[in-house]
Amino acid sequence: MEILARGRVGLTTGWRRLDQALNGLQPGLHIVAGEANFGKSLFLNQLAWQVATKNEHVHVLDVTLDDTKLEKLCRLLALLSGLTINAVKRAGLTKDVNPAPYASVVNAAAKVKKAMEEGRYQLVDAAEVGTVEGLAEYVRQRLIDVKVMGDDWKLVLFIDSFHDLVPGVRTTSDTGKYDYIAQSLSDLANEQDIPIVCTAELRKLNGQRRPVPDDIRESVKIRYEAKSILLCYNDVGARGEQADVYWYAPDDVAKYPVFEVHVAKNKFHSFKGRICFEFMPERALMREPDDAAHRKYLDIISNARNK
Numbered sequence: 001m002e003i004l005a006r007g008r009v010g011l012t013t014g015w016r017r018l019d020q021a022l023n024g025l026q027p028g029l030h031i032v033a034g035e036a037n038f039g040k041s042l043f044l045n046q047l048a049w050q051v052a053t054k055n056e057h058v059h060v061l062d063v064t065l066d067d068t069k070l071e072k073l074c075r076l077l078a079l080l081s082g083l084t085i086n087a088v089k090r091a092g093l094t095k096d097v098n099p100a101p102y103a104s105v106v107n108a109a110a111k112v113k114k115a116m117e118e119g120r121y122q123l124v125d126a127a128e129v130g131t132v133e134g135l136a137e138y139v140r141q142r143l144i145d146v147k148v149m150g151d152d153w154k155l156v157l158f159i160d161s162f163h164d165l166v167p168g169v170r171t172t173s174d175t176g177k178y179d180y181i182a183q184s185l186s187d188l189a190n191e192q193d194i195p196i197v198c199t200a201e202l203r204k205l206n207g208q209r210r211p212v213p214d215d216i217r218e219s220v221k222i223r224y225e226a227k228s229i230l231l232c233y234n235d236v237g238a239r240g241e242q243a244d245v246y247w248y249a250p251d252d253v254a255k256y257p258v259f260e261v262h263v264a265k266n267k268f269h270s271f272k273g274r275i276c277f278e279f280m281p282e283r284a285l286m287r288e289p290d291d292a293a294h295r296k297y298l299d300i301i302s303n304a305r306n307k
Helices: 016-022 040-054 069-081 085-090 099-117 132-148 174-192 219-225 235-242 291-305
Strands: 002-005 008-011 028-033 058-064 121-125 154-160 195-200 228-234 256-266 274-280 285-287
Touching (some): 016 256, 069 085, 069 099, 085 099, 132 154, 132 174, 174 219, 235 256
Parallel strands (some): 028 228
Antiparallel strands (some): 256 274
């Protein structure tokens, strides 16, 4: 599936509402910002996999700087197997007494291996890319390899996270450092005509509130260079059992988080609003609610913000 957008074709994200909001995933720098442990890395994890597997002739380069490859892979296997992340980690230890989870993990690992062998997906860590300049050179070399598979192949770069990137030049301040990184990534996206999607940190917020673009850490240059900014919030993560925005899984009395994505900047469409996902953190899964449930979540959010 591909989305026609202002004279060019965007890639599907695998999520209908996000595709409609952005006219598909377009070349340029995209920022996904939110507080730690609210779900932005899991959002990026699922997004990268869906872009890799729901589009034809796309190579996803998934760069993990915040976590190890093993941690990243466990989350991906949880997403694909339907198991919890902890169950994935324990599956090998318990395969003799409980072989079903182990078989599910093996099947999920086979899907990842197949995607890698087909050139759809590649997982990379800090040791392989080094500095932001090293990352840019790595991308250029990968693009050469990708084009060998066919002129219609595209590369998409995912980075978790922006604030873990390191410049190869000396800078005099954190502001200068992140300005340089933002400019470098924007230049790379424009030079190679590729989407680059990065998670980003927020500065410390005062109180439990939904973020705004100014809350992005060292945000001025990032806000300027980004073609889209997605601000993430999770009311259950912020307020626990006091949360107003949540959903219930079948046969479970615990509140599950609704993952809110606020499209705060959008160069590809007039849409600037919120998209909600029903989030299962232990399974690294975000799913689209039906239209009635989505409207309900937006109404609750609107009422909470107006209190």
